[in-house]
Amino acid sequence: MHYYLAKRLAFMVLTIFAASILAFLLLHAVPGGSAETIARHTLVGLEEEVSDLMITEVSDKYNLADPLWKQYSDWLFSAVFRGDLGTSYVYFDTPVLKLISLALLPTLILAGASMLIIIVVGIPLGIYSAIHENRPADFIIRCATIIAISFPSFWVALMLILIFSLTMDWLPVTGYGTLANLILPAVALAIHPTAVIVRIVRTSMLETLGQPYITFAIAKGLLFRHIIWHHAIKNALIPVITILGLDFGHLLAGTVIIETIFAWPGIGKLMVDGVFSHDIPVVTSCIVVIVIIFLFVNLCVDMLYHVVDPRIRYE
């Protein structure tokens, strides 16, 4: 177990390292990353006024004339040993770490709230659908999930705003800080993964219900409700845990668009703003932070697996 954990952690560090190289090189190698573009983007509205002197200044300030490998190793060195992810090109030289630490909590709140919706709505619906296989309720749930999977999340967000904010006037459109602000973005973000979870729970539950020990329990004359609660659900939900872990990553990716719509001050919005203003240090760091959260959550899920099902051993 300890050996397995060590191996996983080592692979995680390697993946983060490789992802950071990929992000850094790709974003620094493309034409949009030149000192000239950055200088232009710092002068909003006066883009054409950029002088050669300014370009050299920008280039010197961020060491953009260095070869890429040196830029990367400098960045990595200060990131690992000094916790310094560089400074933003745009937000008046604010350290990137500060921007990220401010944005991290809102994103985790939003993703957490969506996760709660996925679990509380998705799992019971999936179980219900499986128990009522091929009856009207099952048919309706399956149709609803396949439609929900086809919705673009940003469009759902706008429809929710149209219905609940603009027409009914129940909930605020944008903003951050109260529970009312959280509801619409969390629902918009959760709809797609909830539908996926319903389908997976249903399949897994049907598979479990076909197992010999369930047939035996029925033959023994146990109450159907008892069989579902005590025999089927626990076993059916084990594979679902992995998908929930992966879903967390998709939620983080989804926040990119949803946060922009609802002006939610999280990592996603920070990254989109960074992309538009060509703020490469911010974008690179956002990618790395999202990768770290994603890998960490998946590691935790794998550990949880062992707790839930002691038969699974990691060597």
Next chain:
Amino acid sequence: MSEEVTTNPGARKIIAAQSTDHSTKRWIRKIRKRLGFQVCLVLLGILVIAALFALLIAPYDPNAIDLKQKNEDPSSAHIWGTDYLGRDLFSRTLFGAQTSLLIAFVTVACAFAAGTAVGCVAAYYGGVVDEVLSRCVDLFLAFPGIIFSLALLGLIGAGILNMILALTVSQWATFARFMRGNALSIKNLEYIQSARTAGLPDRRIMMRHLMPNAIMPVLILATLDIGSVILATAGLSFLGLGIPPGIPEWGSMIGAGKEFLRTAPLNVIVPGLAITVVVLLFNFLGEGLRDILDVHDEQVIPG
């Protein structure tokens, strides 16, 4: 002699697996039984034809601005109403289908080609080659790819080709992993072994024997992936990335129309419904294919 072969169940199984003619007939029989699948195929066919001939079908120029008729409700002149610049929403949605389908088909084709090639090579050679390629695939699957597409697209700038490139980068790895798994499972079957023993060149074995027999489940993944690529394209262009102005695209129509959500919600509702319906059709198609080809794996559904 022939009797001997057909009475031997093992041999029959191998013959059935190898003769593609036989299984094609079986699929056609299976398709005939499924009304929903046929309806879905027909609707998709109509959609593709409508998108291809948008120029002939569309009643208006999708970019013709008419400020006197902006944000109008549906009428006999404009069956789906007009947008915030007085452009005909039906014509724009139709041309949007062209853009979305073009991007989705080309992206999935590129990701499919790259992914199956990498997966096939990794499975066939094994050893160090497999190790290196698989770690690359793991890396691309280690984080939500759309984030990478977004960053890349923002920096290389708008353009349909750039959009395809950025999306392919985030999609190919799933195909590679899936293809590798399938190819591994048939790599040690007798007919591959005998082709090797007969001394056929590696490339020929991969192209003629390994690829065709491992590719079917990957095709299902591809149909399901078309839906998610359409969603991803729409999402990125909704943010204002990827699609240059002047080209009608559903995501950018919604992005521009959202400013008028209160006064003229049709600007947002029409293209959104178009996306939903098209993605739904592709999801049904993938679902039906999975049924017909008997691949039961929920994990195939991406995202």
